Amino acid sequence: MFKRDFPYFANSKTVYLDNAATTQKPKNVIDSQIEYYEKYCANTHRSSYGDANMATRKYENSRELLKEFINAKKSEEIIFTKGVTEAINMIADTFTRDYKSVIISSLEHHSNIVPWHMQGRDLTNGLKVVGCDNNLNFDFEEYENILKKNPNSFVSVTHISNAFGKIHDIKRVCDLAHKYESVVLVDGAQSLAHAKIDVQKLDVDFLALSSHKTFGPTGVGALYVKEKHLENMKPYQTGGATINEVDFNSSTLLNSPYKFEAGTQNIAGVIGFGEALKYINRIGYENIKTVEKDVYNYLNSELEKIPNIIFYNDTKDCIGSRSFNIKNISHDDIGILLDKMGIAVRVGHHCAQPIMKKLGIKGTIRVSTSFYNDYEDVNRLIKALKKALDMLS
Amino acid sequence: MTIEEKIAKIKEDLDFFEDELQKYEYIIDLGKKLDSLEDEYKTPENIVHGCTSQVWLISEEKEGNLYFKGTSDAIIVKGLIYIILEIFSGEKIETLKSVNMDIVYELGLSEVITPNRQSGVIGMIKKIKELAQKA
Numbered sequence: 001m002f003k004r005d006f007p008y009f010a011n012s013k014t015v016y017l018d019n020a021a022t023t024q025k026p027k028n029v030i031d032s033q034i035e036y037y038e039k040y041c042a043n044t045h046r047s048s049y050g051d052a053n054m055a056t057r058k059y060e061n062s063r064e065l066l067k068e069f070i071n072a073k074k075s076e077e078i079i080f081t082k083g084v085t086e087a088i089n090m091i092a093d094t095f096t097r098d099y100k101s102v103i104i105s106s107l108e109h110h111s112n113i114v115p116w117h118m119q120g121r122d123l124t125n126g127l128k129v130v131g132c133d134n135n136l137n138f139d140f141e142e143y144e145n146i147l148k149k150n151p152n153s154f155v156s157v158t159h160i161s162n163a164f165g166k167i168h169d170i171k172r173v174c175d176l177a178h179k180y181e182s183v184v185l186v187d188g189a190q191s192l193a194h195a196k197i198d199v200q201k202l203d204v205d206f207l208a209l210s211s212h213k214t215f216g217p218t219g220v221g222a223l224y225v226k227e228k229h230l231e232n233m234k235p236y237q238t239g240g241a242t243i244n245e246v247d248f249n250s251s252t253l254l255n256s257p258y259k260f261e262a263g264t265q266n267i268a269g270v271i272g273f274g275e276a277l278k279y280i281n282r283i284g285y286e287n288i289k290t291v292e293k294d295v296y297n298y299l300n301s302e303l304e305k306i307p308n309i310i311f312y313n314d315t316k317d318c319i320g321s322r323s324f325n326i327k328n329i330s331h332d333d334i335g336i337l338l339d340k341m342g343i344a345v346r347v348g349h350h351c352a353q354p355i356m357k358k359l360g361i362k363g364t365i366r367v368s369t370s371f372y373n374d375y376e377d378v379n380r381l382i383k384a385l386k387k388a389l390d391m392l393s
Numbered sequence: 394m395t396i397e398e399k400i401a402k403i404k405e406d407l408d409f410f411e412d413e414l415q416k417y418e419y420i421i422d423l424g425k426k427l428d429s430l431e432d433e434y435k436t437p438e439n440i441v442h443g444c445t446s447q448v449w450l451i452s453e454e455k456e457g458n459l460y461f462k463g464t465s466d467a468i469i470v471k472g473l474i475y476i477i478l479e480i481f482s483g484e485k486i487e488t489l490k491s492v493n494m495d496i497v498y499e500l501g502l503s504e505v506i507t508p509n510r511q512s513g514v515i516g517m518i519k520k521i522k523e524l525a526q527k528a
Contacts, residue, residue, distance in 0.1 A: 332467040332470070333421075333467045333469045336417070336469050337417060340414055341414070348445070362447070362466070391417065391418055392468060
């Protein structure tokens with residue numbers, strides 16, 4: 001019933017089940033971007049004529065919306081980035097170099113692994129990985145042991161695994177980290193599309209967010225930085241829009257968030273991101289959670305009936321993604337055939353090669369749902385999957 | 394039969410199927426017909442780069458001609474390997490050295506396979522050229 005809010009579904013016959021990769025955009029998000037380009041396209045924070053003021057107002061309104069949305073204390077704590085990847089790279093570059101240890105989980109995607117390697121950290125030198133049990137649950141015992149041995153660490157953990165849908169108990173991750181004088185960055189790439197996040201309640205230090213995985217435009221994201229860390233954070237790039245005073249001898253910078261948003265931002269994108277948040281507010285997380293859980297459970301029960309299906313985790317504390325393989329059949333073959341039958345799922349390693357290697361597989365078939373998916377989508381997927389398996393066996 | 398004639402023949406076979414799924418069914422059947430490749434040859438140096446699925450390709454020279462064997466972990470890719478080997482296996486080394494990479498477009502496979510997999514097919518042809526250069 002929510003599909004009517006999304007023009008994509010009126011225009012495409014595809015059964016879209018790749019929401020962990022990107023979500024579809026509601027009409028108000030699309031319209032807001034067109035409106036910017038058609039009616040008041042001007043740069044923000046520089047010029048002072050009417051259209052420029054309007055652009056600045058709308059842009060800053062998105063910051064206010066996001067601040068309220070995640071219950072940040074101040075709008076200075078919200079920095080717009082081009083996405084989660086940039087947010088994590090920004091923090092890696094500007095804040096974490098002095099931390100002896102960086103602790104991540106085994107379910108991280110490459111955006112929360114590669115920046116640490118680029119910083120020269122590996123398993124014998126400053127990078128620690130918290131393991132998981134047979135159902136891919138975060139091993140809190142191992143986590144606490146690592147923290148005990150390495151107080152003052154930088155913890156960087158995903159909230160919801162893109163590949164397997166497992167939800168990490170972020171509150172517990174943060175509380176334990178703080179007990180051992182460590183700080184926590186939460187990779188919230190998958191979060192806002194599924195669940196309410198309250199940064200004060202969870203007590204996270206940093207939170208990386210994605211617009212395009214949250215029904216907003218691509219090329220936009222945000223980084224929440226707890227106020228007390230802002231003074232220790234230096235911008236990793238500077239230039240136009242970040243400065244207070246410049247002469248040929250020296251430059252002084254503006255305060256946060258402006259000093260972190262160098263150059264002309266994706267203005268239409270940020271405005272669209274704000275509209276996506278408004279849309280979620282209109283629907284309400286309770287509604288989203290209810291319909292999503294229902295379809296997710298139905299998907300799971302239907303998949304369980306497929307012969308020779310292999311799952312890698314249970315569905316406890318899971319949302320969004322269900323990952324599997326079929327015994328003796330390549331996930332690539334299934335992906336191709338599902339595509340030809342109009343079903344969009346992702347097959348492969350889902351930018352999470354380390355956990356795939358740990359499980360001894362090259363990848364999975366990942367069905368990732370959103371609140372706009374319905375039983376009919378699941379039925380069409382299952383029908384196509386059965387046909388693909390008939391062809392391949 | 395020349396390489397061009399072999400391509401025309403395969404294109405004709407593929408064009409026979411109007412329904413895309415039937416075309417895939419045909420490619421899957423070809424994949425099932427592909428000769429197996431012993432595990433000892435599944436080494437890093439025999440891997441074809443550019444493929445989404447893993448592909449291994451080896452060659453053997455007999456009287457100035459190169460004969461290829463290959464395999465993959467995906468059956469559809471095995472079908473594509475079958476097609477590629479039908480075209481190139483047994484050809485003269487000199488002919489293989491100068492193979493035109495645009496062959497993938499001539500085959501009309503671009504309508505069937507995704508850009509990722511097209512680069513895989515191109516990867517196979519590159520590997521064939523490499524093996525011919527070394528032979």
